Amino acid sequence: MTSRPVKATGIHLEPLPKVSELLNLEEMAVDDFLADLKAGEIAEVMLLKPETTPEELNSSSVLDEDVLEEMKKRREARLGSEVLKNPKDPVYPLVKEFADVVSKDLPSQLPPDRGVRHEIDLVPGTKYCVTRQWPLPRAQCEVIDAFFAAKAKAGMVRESKSPHSTPTFCVRKPNGKWRLVHAYNKLINATVPAQTPIPRKDVLLNNMAGCELNSALDLVDGYYQILMRESNIPLTAVSTPSGMLWEWLVMPQGLSNAPATFNRLVTQLFSPLRAYAQTYFDDIFVHSRVEDGKTAMEVHLGHLRRVLEVMRANKLYANTDKCVFASPEIKVIGCFVSNIGVRADPEKRGIRGSG
Template identity: 50%
Template sequence: MVKQELPPRVNCAVENELLHLEEGEVSSSEGSRRTKTSRRSQRRLKPRRAADPPSAPTESVCTVEYVDGAPNRTRVIEVASPPRDAKSITSLPGLSWKKFLRDLKAGDIEQVCLITDERFATQSWESLKASGNPIYETAREFADVFPDKIPAELPADRGVRHEIDLAPGSKYCVIRQWPLPRNQVKAIDDFSEGRRQAGHVRESISPHSSPTFCVKKATGGWRIVHAFNKLNDATIPAQTPIPRKDMVLDSMSGSVIYSAIDLTDGFYQILMRESDIPLTAV
């Protein structure tokens, strides 16, 4: 075997090539010769990519134990603060309703959150007054029109009553009440008792009945919902002409101030036609 001096550049190439060999393949010249052929048939190894920087740590990690119709199973979920700025919220990836239902059935969705604006917390009388908002003085000027609470009495008869016209041949509209969580039952009982004391509702002996449930409000508390689905299906709808959306937008052209009114318990602020009261039993 004849030794031959190699140029520095070739030496560097040989050293770099040997770095890719498995341990033990450079123990002898014969072993290097055996691996040369197999090395040619192998795909050239690409340099390793630098590891991604570690992500920012989450706020906390908690362990949730729950029973899913079988033995107890323990799962670990990461609890982190959701994005608060509008740019991050609007750039969240979309989720189709089909994938949402699929993930929900598979148990991949741990919690559903409702993202709301923080302005809800600043709409109380105290917050408006403390912030020096000019709306406060205007709102207090008409406090008799927009009271903090609905008067504990039936609304005045203003010559307009809500009417329910059933389609000919309609039978009793009955849907059995489904089970509800204890906190929703308590919220419904408290609401019904308050409406009873105000004279808005009374004990029912009606053959009609519709279920009731609750929906969480964005501002906190429960929204009471009466599921009048069957009654609505049997009702002849009033053919009130509704303006087109583009016509409404055109009429708002040039306006500066836009207002909206959300009536509290608007269902109880208008009298019912006496013969239609049994239809509203819940």
């Protein structure tokens, strides 16, 4: 058999589709997507990113290392401890006036009843939450005993006869000091979770973006500033290696719904000031811009005063060393906020030293 050429006639080839058209798939319900993914029908998932927007030009990734370092120095210069070194600083008189709520030496005492107490609602059928205390090194035992002695003197804990018991141990902080931890695992598993909404980071950042001056106040020992519901105090009982059983009259750290309770308190107290004061758990962010012929500093000092007045009236305290006052830029939940927008923290993004 001899081969002969075949002449192709009347063949019409469609132009190749654009990549964007190939990727423009029909909308798929989440359930359908998960089912197809599990069945192996989806081979690859791609996320398309639009072109860089003008806002992204403010990103830390495009800022020079020297510029970032200079911004850091300016923020550090606005720390409360630095402000108090300069009597000519415009914020100095206000911080001195409210030294009872913004200080290094903060009172340790039972907080007032502000109308919000921490409540523990147990899953029906729960009896006792008991975990035996395990032995600990002498150094940790001494730290634990000293801790509870101080809290008992302040009226925050008392000796307990509760049928519940949770062990106590210590972990090292980054600064080398010890942090006490209560192993509330069984109590957490037996607690009905709270449905209190948490603050939205995007809303908070949007409210602050573009303001000329910002302050950040870090509330000290926020959890210890909330009373326990009287009937729930026995549930908080914790043991120590030295054989003591204590129960908390204030909200201890480690309970599953504690963040929700604290957020409910600060939201309730500072909601009248939400136009210029945002709360995020134990952080209060105050932001101001030029208003009604007043300078940004004049407006900001007025905003700060009202926030500090609420703190004083409700006996909430902030540590001077952790507060930032009247800064063009402050750190807010992993980002930096200033009058030119919001940028990511370069240390969080791993930009420094990544080369």
